[in-house]
Amino acid sequence: MGHYVIRRLLQMVPVFIGTTFLIFIMVHALGDPVAALFGDRTPDPATAARLRAEFNLDKPVWQQYLLYMRNIFTGDFGTAFNGRPVMDLLVTAFPISFRLMLVAIAFELVLGIVLGVVSGLRRGGGVDSSVLLLSLVVIAIPTFVTGVLAQFLFGVKLGWTAPAVSPEAPLNELILPGLILALVSLAYVTRLTRTSVAENARADYVRTAVAKGLRRRRITTRHLLRNSLIPVVTYLGTDVGSLMAGALVTERIFNIQGVGYQLFQGVLRQNSPTVVGFVTILVLIFLLANLLVDLLYAVLDPRIRYA
Amino acid sequence: MRGARRVGWAVATVTTVALAAGACGGGDGGGGGDGVVRASWGDPQNPLEPANTNEVQGGKVLDMIFTGLKEYDPETGEAKDAMAESIETDDQQTFTVKIKEGWTFSDGTEVTASSFVDAWNYGANLDNNQVNAYFFQFIEGYDEVHPEDEGAEPTAEEMSGLEVVDEQTFRVTLTQKFSLWPETLGYTAYAPLPQLFFDDHEAWLERPVGNGPYQVESYNRGQSMRLSTYDEYSGEDEPQNEGVELIVYTSNNTAYTDLQAGNLDVTDDIPASQVRNAEQDLDGRYINQPAGIIQTITFPLYQEEWEGDEAADVRRGLSMAINRDEITTQIYGDTRTPATDWTSPVLGEDGGYEEGLCGDACTYDPERARQLIEDGGGLPGGSVTLTSNVDTGSHRQWMDAVCNSINNVMDDNNACRVNPVATFAEFREQISADRMTGMFRAGWQMDYPLIQNFLQPLYYTDASSNDAGYSSGEFDRLVDEANAAADQSEAVETFQDAERVLAEDLPAVPLWYQNGTAGYSDRVDDVRLNPFSVPVYSEITVN
Numbered sequence: 001m002g003h004y005v006i007r008r009l010l011q012m013v014p015v016f017i018g019t020t021f022l023i024f025i026m027v028h029a030l031g032d033p034v035a036a037l038f039g040d041r042t043p044d045p046a047t048a049a050r051l052r053a054e055f056n057l058d059k060p061v062w063q064q065y066l067l068y069m070r071n072i073f074t075g076d077f078g079t080a081f082n083g084r085p086v087m088d089l090l091v092t093a094f095p096i097s098f099r100l101m102l103v104a105i106a107f108e109l110v111l112g113i114v115l116g117v118v119s120g121l122r123r124g125g126g127v128d129s130s131v132l133l134l135s136l137v138v139i140a141i142p143t144f145v146t147g148v149l150a151q152f153l154f155g156v157k158l159g160w161t162a163p164a165v166s167p168e169a170p171l172n173e174l175i176l177p178g179l180i181l182a183l184v185s186l187a188y189v190t191r192l193t194r195t196s197v198a199e200n201a202r203a204d205y206v207r208t209a210v211a212k213g214l215r216r217r218r219i220t221t222r223h224l225l226r227n228s229l230i231p232v233v234t235y236l237g238t239d240v241g242s243l244m245a246g247a248l249v250t251e252r253i254f255n256i257q258g259v260g261y262q263l264f265q266g267v268l269r270q271n272s273p274t275v276v277g278f279v280t281i282l283v284l285i286f287l288l289a290n291l292l293v294d295l296l297y298a299v300l301d302p303r304i305r306y307a
Numbered sequence: 308m309r310g311a312r313r314v315g316w317a318v319a320t321v322t323t324v325a326l327a328a329g330a331c332g333g334g335d336g337g338g339g340g341d342g343v344v345r346a347s348w349g350d351p352q353n354p355l356e357p358a359n360t361n362e363v364q365g366g367k368v369l370d371m372i373f374t375g376l377k378e379y380d381p382e383t384g385e386a387k388d389a390m391a392e393s394i395e396t397d398d399q400q401t402f403t404v405k406i407k408e409g410w411t412f413s414d415g416t417e418v419t420a421s422s423f424v425d426a427w428n429y430g431a432n433l434d435n436n437q438v439n440a441y442f443f444q445f446i447e448g449y450d451e452v453h454p455e456d457e458g459a460e461p462t463a464e465e466m467s468g469l470e471v472v473d474e475q476t477f478r479v480t481l482t483q484k485f486s487l488w489p490e491t492l493g494y495t496a497y498a499p500l501p502q503l504f505f506d507d508h509e510a511w512l513e514r515p516v517g518n519g520p521y522q523v524e525s526y527n528r529g530q531s532m533r534l535s536t537y538d539e540y541s542g543e544d545e546p547q548n549e550g551v552e553l554i555v556y557t558s559n560n561t562a563y564t565d566l567q568a569g570n571l572d573v574t575d576d577i578p579a580s581q582v583r584n585a586e587q588d589l590d591g592r593y594i595n596q597p598a599g600i601i602q603t604i605t606f607p608l609y610q611e612e613w614e615g616d617e618a619a620d621v622r623r624g625l626s627m628a629i630n631r632d633e634i635t636t637q638i639y640g641d642t643r644t645p646a647t648d649w650t651s652p653v654l655g656e657d658g659g660y661e662e663g664l665c666g667d668a669c670t671y672d673p674e675r676a677r678q679l680i681e682d683g684g685g686l687p688g689g690s691v692t693l694t695s696n697v698d699t700g701s702h703r704q705w706m707d708a709v710c711n712s713i714n715n716v717m718d719d720n721n722a723c724r725v726n727p728v729a730t731f732a733e734f735r736e737q738i739s740a741d742r743m744t745g746m747f748r749a750g751w752q753m754d755y756p757l758i759q760n761f762l763q764p765l766y767y768t769d770a771s772s773n774d775a776g777y778s779s780g781e782f783d784r785l786v787d788e789a790n791a792a793a794d795q796s797e798a799v800e801t802f803q804d805a806e807r808v809l810a811e812d813l814p815a816v817p818l819w820y821q822n823g824t825a826g827y828s829d830r831v832d833d834v835r836l837n838p839f840s841v842p843v844y845s846e847i848t849v850n
Contacts, residue, residue, distance in 0.1 A: 167530035
């Protein structure tokens with residue numbers, strides 16, 4: 001187990017270097033960020049040259065990358081063009097997106113698995129058909145529509161919640177955005193669980209358990225569910241990363257100043273230090289989430305062993 | 308604070324999908340003080356220094372915490388004395404500025420002549436990387452503190468054209484005659500700065516200190532700013548409210564929804580998708596008025612095929628082929644006004660705005676348009692392209708509409724093609740490098756409400772934003788003459804003569820004036836936009 005983890009961690013190093021280098025190249029291919037600082041007029045050459053020198057933009061890309069990586073290892077993520085250290089942005093944005101992600105995952109776990117198990121056990125029944133239909137509808141409607149609709153309905157018309165989340169983004173304000181963010185994944189989790197449960201319900205070990213005279217509840221939770229969760233866990237593991245990075249739409253709609261919004265802002269203003277900084281951290285999160293998923297397999301299925 | 312006002316959902320009640328678990332209403336929504344105006348904001352693009360802020364969001368704050376020598380009237384755009392006691396000149400080149408006595412910065416220090424001179428020297432100096440440095444280009448000695456060439460070092464610390472006479476007086480020498488120069492001084496780049504700015508720059512940026520009607524109470528970078536009234540303020544535009552809370556929104560759509568929900572009092576940028584319903588949604592509490600922004604289609608006169616008299620006919624024809632009325636109504640829901648000159652209605656008639664100065668060239672006339680283009684030898688190479696960035700401002704939509712308009716006139720589906728550029732930065736880069744081959748969008752947001760600002764930087768030979776590469780001896784001569792005129796109305800008239808040269812040559816054709824929009828809640832009254840489309844916060848009253 002220990003060896004396996006160390007090997008995996010070592011494998012992360014080249015992946016990390018490769019991805020950060022790629023994103024660095026891509027951001028710099030976008031064009032000259034200094035020109036955009038001057039609004040609708042031609043930047044005067046002297047000031048533009050100074051700014052380029054300040055942000056190392058006058059050097060070749062590979063050299064910029066090396067300088068950037070060196071600074072990262074000393075904890076310096078550079079400075080955004082508005083003079084704010086990127087570290088500042090990271091420290092405020094990640095906890096917010098993390099909370100939002102937790103809310104979304106909670107919805108996916110609780111709702112998704114309960115609905116999945118219920119419809120999986122009663123295949124073809126009324127519950128199953130309506131859950132299937134509903135999940136289809138949810139997958140088909142883009143987040144943008146559901147988000148704006150829910151915001152207007154619950155925020156303006158009914159007044160149950162504030163349409164915009166305050167800058168501190170406490171957990172209780174993130175419930176509606178979290179649900180909206182979770183909706184699409186929720187539908188997938190439900191469908192995955194349903195298929196998996198429906199398949200395993202006919203497996204030999206379940207029949208054996210029934211023959212032994214175990215209580216139905218115990219068979220479902222201890223035997224059936226545990227084995228059926230493997231594909232769901234895989235899905236949720238990759239979802240952790242995409243929920244944090246891909247909450248762009250939800251975050252903009254509900255005024256959440258998280259990772260997605262900062263990335264959007266960074267891309268819009270061609271603020272390369274912000275974009276590269278955030279993506280670097282996201283890459284780490286993806287890698288760690290994947291490792292966690294692999295380790296969870298062993299917990300769920302005793303047949304899997306890591307040497 | 309803000310969190311306390313929000314109506315949270317009780318976590319315990321939301322166990323499963325209990326959307327029905329609502330919380331009760333949160334009362335009168337007083338976010339820390341009943342007289343405080345809650346207004347939408349965006350994260351400023353650059354650090355909040357007066358000479359380093361060239362966009363609206365940073366400008367909002369600077370407007371509130373600074374009062375310059377002049378101030379622009381929100382109604383007429385006229386520059387009125389604010390901190391200036393008098394600005395006198397005999398030769399339109401050397402100005403003696405006297406400032407009023409008894410003004411203080413909100414940290415208690417006095418505003419003196421050196422507060423201005425030091426601030427201007429700071430703004431102009433190349434070492435400080437200020438994006439508005441060009442504002443000081445007319446002052447003598449600018450070349451030494453801000454050499455134009457890439458890589459050059461400043462050879463002086465201060466501009467020789469600025470001279471402190473006594474505590475209340477300083478003298479400014481310009482490099483050329485510029486009669487309207489005092490009228491430019493209302494822009495925030497010319498604001499005075501307290502000693503603290505130079506002594507402890509970091510502290511100042513954390514919490515800017517100025518001499519305006521408001522002072523910064525707290526500033527959470529990227530999130531919100533609370534401004535309270537400055538009790539020792541000496542100006543006439545004393546705030547009619549107890550303070551302003553600026554709240555950063557991730558999108559203008561969210562701000563608009565929050566306004567509808569009653570959590571926000573003023574939002575100054577209504578999303579394009581809501582414009583049609585705003586008047587009704589907000590019960591008439593909606594403002595839609597021209598701003599100091601004009602959009603034009605500019606031609607690359609540095610390309611051979613766009614030179615000469617025949618090309619001028621083609622340009623005129625293209626201009627007449629554009630149905631401006633239809634596009635501003637259909638695409639922009641009347642938040643653009645078809646342009647008929649090269650300035651902006653915010654200048655007012657006295658300031659040089661003249662409706663219809665462009666004449667026939669800006670009137671839709673398909674018959675005549677086709678005739679003119681054919682007389683001019685047809686479109687260069689048989690078709691034209693229209694280029695713009697498409698990341699903001701619904702540019703893609705109007706470009707398609709303009710091209711359709713031209714295609715219909717020419718009865719040829721390939722006469723005009725749209726060339727979208729992904730980002731503004733990339734678009735600017737192509738323009739600066741003279742790489743345009745066909746028509747391209749050029750937007751201009753005025754620095755100060757002055758006819759000079761709409762003409763000289765854009766069309767004077769080799770001017771900083773002369774994207775067309777236009778050069779006309781006649782135009783240059785008239786601009787010089789206007790700048791040397793002793794009398795303001797004479798100067799304005801001469802500038803208009805110069806503008807008529809543009810109507811003849813058409814290096815760029817006016818499309819429309821951009822409007823500023825704003826909406827407000829029933830909790831506040833007296834909301835107006837100034838010529839820069841920023842709400843006049845000090846006038847807003849809270850019911």
